[in-house]
Amino acid sequence: MGRRRADSAAAKAAGTPRRETPENQEPAGRHFRGRRKSPMWLKIVAVTLSGALVLGLGTAGVLVMKLQNNVTTAPLNAAVSNGNKTKAPEEPNDSMQVLILGTDTRAGANGEYGTEADSAGEGQSDVMLLMNISADNSQVSITSFPRDLMVPIPDCVSSVTGKVVYGSRSGQLNAALGAGPGCTVAAINDLTGLTIDHFMLADFTAVKELSTALGGVEVCVDHAMYDVNGSFLRLPAGNSLVQGEQALAFLRTRHSFGDASDLDRIKAQQYFLGSMARKVTSEGTLTNLPKLYNLADVVTKNLTIDEGLANIPAMIGVANRLAKINLANVSFVTVPYEAYSGDNNRVQLKEPEAGQFFAALRSDTALTKSAAAAAEASKGAATPGATAATTSGTPAEVAPPVAAYNKAIQPITVQNATAIAGRSVELLASLSTAGFNASRSSGDVAAQNETKVLYGTDMADVAADVAALFKLPPTALQADPTVTGVKLLVGTDWTSGVQFGTVTVPQDIVASTADQTGGCLKVNPIYYTY
Structure with a gap:
């Protein structure tokens, strides 16, 4: 190969860069536990998303005061590496990411659902949703990550012991919670190229209390059913209003819908969230100050959030951003995945679709047709519903x-x-x-x-x-x-x-939007009752 001239002024100015720290450190003897016989999949996700929606659509001052007094906090980013940085709080015009986690811990009030041997301490985040609010506050995407998605896990500082918990080049994403929610944040930052702003972590108790405070959430199944093997969910065919223990059973059931695959469990989770979002924004709920105050109390006392969110200005900022979002532009997405090459019982990202989707999130590309049409109209374009968009900030x-x-x-x-x-x-x-x-x-x-x-x-x-x-x-x-x-x-x-600069949105990436009723969920025939 040729040799460049040695006396370039530009080259002298560049100097000799320092060697960077290697990205993939070998794990130091840490092994993730095998899958439990009956792991819980559909957990408490609805409570945290609904809490965020309530904060955004209700009387912000009252709710955030209650939130600040009730919640437990933990560090936002637990990664040992300083490569994961957080956004400055003075960036109100940027997109915002909130990671919503549900833990299967049996500690404390959750002991009635098993022993700490089933899931002690922080537990595992069997529900992981990334809520992305666009920079112009016109759209929200809620992305589901499978519990057994195999990804690099970074070295993290435990939020409990303060000691380093060594990660792995390939581990289950839900196991990152063992070092605290900030470790899951760090892993998803690395995975997506995003910088998550906040997290919310909730447990079993939250679902029961919130669903009851809301007066129930409507669900529909296409056949009478009874889950005899896990959650003991029993529903008649057609519409039902579930709350308390029944709502928790709906979210805990692992094999009741479709073909019992991860995809069908995620669909049921998204279905419940959409129904709850419609519930929160209808029936006058958002104009009823006593009910809003009660909902805030229920939500916040069952949450752990990051330290940056536990202050009034930050929470009011989130509330204002969520205040006027059209439910038609609240989209539910499952991160593209396929069978893991090392174990067909686990999954890995499907490329290039996953990378294309993460690029769309980073560039704030509209995912729903109505949001894309509005974006094109604002630029004077005539073609709505485009599947590609030019990123902002590219060089002239x-x-x-x-x-x-x-x-x-x-x-x-x-x-x-x-x-x-x-x-x-x-x-x-x-x-x-x-x-x-x-x-x-x-x-x-x-x-x-x-x-x-x-x-x-x-x-x-x-x-x-x-x-x-x-x-x-x-x-x-x-x-x-x-x-x-x-x-x-x-x-x-x-x-x-x-x-x-041109981002391609994978075809049919949006599974549903919050304004859609979605019909009835298909029950797995092995749980039919007559």
């Missing part, structure tokens, strides 16, 4: 300056991490057309969410020109002394075209 089209080096001999490699075979070809052609004739492919690697331009010593100016050629943002540039020359790592956030 400015021709790069004439390079003070010989482009033809610069060592540039393109590494394909999109999960799409042949993705490197058109990018290599663009590099060649631009005069980078020594460019080559370094092959396909495991999918990664974010595109990066990595550069070695004395190569900062070349890397900047490569980024400008493809209109990559400055944040994509990263010094890496292990790289010889420049490496263009192409992630799932850029799966087509030769210009970065």
Whole structure:
């Protein structure tokens, strides 16, 4: 390969970057427990989401005061690495992410559902929902993560002991809660490329109390049923109003619906949430101050939240953002997944769809047709319902300056991490057309969410020109002394075209919206009663 000139002023200014800390530390003897015979899937998610909706749609001052007095707090981000940073509180015009967790702990008041041997301490987060509020407050997406999704788990500082709990290169996502909710936040930050602002963690008791305070939540099943193997949920065919123990049983049942798969359990969870959201925003509930106060009391005394949310200005900020969202733009999504290559009983992210979806979240792309149409209309466009959108903040089209080096001999490699075979070809052609004739492919690697331009010593100016050629943002540039020359790592956030900035929303990613009744859930025939 060619050698660049040694006396470049730009190269001298770049200096020699420091070596970064390795990202994948080997686990130190920590083993996750095997799956229990009857693990709980559908837990207390509804209470936390409804609590957030109540805060946003009710009388904020009264509710946040009660919330602040009742809740328990824990650190937002427990990762040992300082790579996971939190947003500054003075960013009110950015999108907001709230991670909603349900724990299966049997500690304290939850002991009636088993012993601490079943799930002690923090328990496991068998329900994980990421609520994303768009920057313009016009849409909310609620993304479900399967309990047995296999992902990298970071090293975390325990919220209880203060000691480091070593993670794993591949572990079940719900096990991260063992080090505290901040560890689940850190794992999902790494997974999605987002920076989660807040979390809410609730237990079994919350479902019973909130559903009762609401006067019940309406559900519908297509056949009379009785879950004799787990939750003991009994329902007649058609519509039922469930509350208290029955609502908890609905959320705890693991095999009652569809073919008893994870997908059907998630559908039932989303169905319950949509019904509860409609309940909260109807029947005059939101204009009834005593009822709102009671709901806030019920919700908050069963929550653990992050320290940043446990203050009046932060909670009022969340409340204001949720105040006027149309239920048609509250979308339910299940993160794209497939069978895990190491164990068919577990799952992994399905690429490139998962990476495309995370890119859509990061770029604040509308997921529902009505929200997309409104976004297009606001820009003066005539075509609603687009499935792709240009991200904000990409560099303007400015021709790069004439390079003070010989482009033809610069060592540039393109590494394909999109999960799409042949993705490197058109990018290599663009590099060649631009005069980078020594460019080559370094092959396909495991999918990664974010595109990066990595550069070695004395190569900062070349890397900047490569980024400008493809209109990559400055944040994509990263010094890496292990790289010889420049490496263009192409992630799932850029799966087509030769210009970065167009996000593709996977087809049919939205399972339902909160304004839809969704008909009746299909009961698993083995639980039919007659």
